[in-house]
Amino acid sequence: MTPQTLALVRLIVQSRTGVVVDPDRAYLIQHRLAPVARREGFDSLDALLSAIRAKREARLMWAVADAMIPIESAFFRDGTPFNQFRDVLLPSLAANRRSGPIKVWSAGCGTGEEPYSLAMIIDAEQARYAATPVEIYASDLSERCLAKAQAGIYTQAEIQRGLPARQLVQHFTKHDAHWHLSASIRKRVRWRRLNLIADLSPVGQFDVIFCRYVLEAFDGPTRKQVLEQLACVLNPDGYLVLGDTETVLGLTEAFAPVPGQRGVFVRGWQQALAA
Numbered sequence: 001m002t003p004q005t006l007a008l009v010r011l012i013v014q015s016r017t018g019v020v021v022d023p024d025r026a027y028l029i030q031h032r033l034a035p036v037a038r039r040e041g042f043d044s045l046d047a048l049l050s051a052i053r054a055k056r057e058a059r060l061m062w063a064v065a066d067a068m069i070p071i072e073s074a075f076f077r078d079g080t081p082f083n084q085f086r087d088v089l090l091p092s093l094a095a096n097r098r099s100g101p102i103k104v105w106s107a108g109c110g111t112g113e114e115p116y117s118l119a120m121i122i123d124a125e126q127a128r129y130a131a132t133p134v135e136i137y138a139s140d141l142s143e144r145c146l147a148k149a150q151a152g153i154y155t156q157a158e159i160q161r162g163l164p165a166r167q168l169v170q171h172f173t174k175h176d177a178h179w180h181l182s183a184s185i186r187k188r189v190r191w192r193r194l195n196l197i198a199d200l201s202p203v204g205q206f207d208v209i210f211c212r213y214v215l216e217a218f219d220g221p222t223r224k225q226v227l228e229q230l231a232c233v234l235n236p237d238g239y240l241v242l243g244d245t246e247t248v249l250g251l252t253e254a255f256a257p258v259p260g261q262r263g264v265f266v267r268g269w270q271q272a273l274a275a
Helices: 004-015 026-039 047-054 058-068 078-096 113-124 143-151 163-170 219-233 267-275
Strands: 104-105 134-139 153-155 174-176 177-183 191-192 205-209 234-241 253-258 263-269
Touching: 004 026, 004 047, 004 058, 026 047, 026 058, 026 205, 047 058, 078 113, 078 205, 078 234, 078 263, 104 191, 113 134, 113 163, 113 191, 113 205, 134 143, 134 174, 143 191, 163 174
Parallel strands: 104 134, 104 205, 134 191, 205 234
Antiparallel strands: 153 177, 174 177, 234 263, 253 263
């Protein structure tokens, strides 16, 4: 892959998704984009990129960008954030809720394991929140990820990554080599294709936003932009949940960490008032 071709791929992906493609991982670009070239009827990746360079066809550029969006997902990934959601965040929000549902958004949901994990928690806790319904929303920019997520069909390897045996027995049925999630859990999640670097104001307001291991794919200015947009759509008493190794420190003052709750943040002004 020539430096010019690599630069074109990086430009296409970052301008449309905010994702920064590592220039030292040319092999990953070849691996991800070769199937796109074949699907679109080109003899090679170079032919696909030459066509993009010549015609600037938006559909082909989005196909390239979609293929390069990072995908790393697992049921109940890291464990702790889901325990925090069940034991700390939901009870806190429900105690102060006078009307309306608690709205939870999985932003950058990948192939659906995160929002479905949240849905399983809500299913198990539904008697506790009978008077306060909990709604789960999930979004991703990748059409291929959303299609897989909405289908709720997973391989054995995907099921084995974090899913407790009790949840597997309760919510999944095996068909041939794949596991199918129950309709009752799938119906708890509302899906939307959404670009986090676009204007987020139309999405509404949420009480909990899970945006885990999404920001790390962006550069610093883009992380700041996305965080500050998330702050605008988070309710004043709401919570942002990031990945265990992620932080807002040095990026923005729109959020502040919650003491004793690793990876959980509140809007910055709220923390200042509490202090």
